[in-house]
Amino acid sequence: MxxxxxxxxxxxxxxxxxxxxxxxxxxxxxxxxxxxxxxxxxxxxxxxxxxxxxxxxxxxxxxxxxxxxxxxxxxxxxxxxxxxxxxxxxxxxxxxxxxxxxxxxxxxxxxxxxxxxxxxxxGGEDWQAFVDKVRTLADSGHGNKAVEEFIRHTGADFDPGMTQAPWWPALVSLAPTLAYDLTLTANxxxxxxxxxxxxxxxxxxxxxxxxxxxxxxxxxxxxxxxxxxxxxxxxxxxxxxxxxxxxxxxxxxx
Incomplete structure (x- = not known):
């Protein structure tokens, strides 16, 4: 419940x-x-x-x-x-x-x-610049790209085929919160x-x-x-x- x-x-x-x-x-x-x-x-x-x-x-x-x-x-x-x-x-x-x-x-x-x-x-990329990049992608309707950028940022392999998986839309729906996790991690x-x-x-x-x-x-x-x-x-x-x-x-x- x-x-x-x-x-x-x-x-x-x-x-x-x-x-x-x-x-x-x-x-x-x-x-x-x-x-x-x-x-x-x-x-x-x-x-x-x-x-x-x-x-x-x-x-x-x-x-x-x-x-x-x-x-x-x-x-x-x-x-x-x-x-x-x-x-x-x-x-x-x-x-x-x-x-x-x-x-x-x-x-x-x-x-x-x-x-x-x-x-x-x-991570080699400037932290605040990356946070802003992910936030902008998510806020502008490109949640799928925001998730992809985040996964690549973690060092994990990104398989384009995962975008066809039934669970992919659920991940994309969480894209606006990725900036929250990046803020927690800070530098x-x-x-x-x-x-x-x-x-x-x-x-x-x-x-x-x-x-x-x-x-x-x-x-x-x-x-x-x-x-x-x-x-x-x-x-x-x-x-x-x-x-x-x-x-x-x-x-x-x-």
Missing amino acids: IQSVQSADGTTIAYEQAGTGPVLILVGGALNNRHSAANLVPLLEESFTVVSYDRRGRGDSTNTPPYDVDREVEDLRALAAEAEGPVYLYGHSSGGILALEAGSAGVPVGKIAVYEPPYLTG GSVPADRFAGITAPVLALYGGASAGWAAASATAVASAVPDGRRDMIDGQDHAVAPDAVAPVLLKFFR
Whole structure:
């Protein structure tokens, strides 16, 4: 059943929950909505009340421009308030950055796990110019090109044939939010001064089959927070398999 909360600026944040126990909020990355973690939820719901939500501008959530990272943090604060107590956060990719930003902003969080937050990716293109390029493409009706540019920017291979896949229109519908994820990543450096204020234990994960930046990012995040550690999930890349990450999350959050 879809439920909703109101964020501080009046934005409606839609979410679903499953299971029982402590609240674990799943924070998706770029081109994700609340359904993206559908295969992970059943692996966690016996131990946690798992909350999957649509970040602002996605799915059934509304949007209130202009975008600001603080507004997305307030969305998580509203979800945590609904849970009436400290929550656990698991963020994938740029969702991991958002989870860390929430922790540094004082959202009541018990523990934070992140998988490959896209820091230290070594992108050669000027960051702000690329954000503006993707935003302009999406806002001018060229969402398909915005998604293509973003995928190429991540270093992944872009197969033109994917534009014929049945799920492609759903990706294109999320194109206007790509600038949000790029804004979260900023220039790719870990904001160590800000993350030094995170009091919750942090687990920074990366895949053994991922590019080198992923391990470097996990190391930098774990070093920046007072109570941080990193761990590798063998054989995984950025699209970590639910059955590979779930046992790690269960062990950490328990």
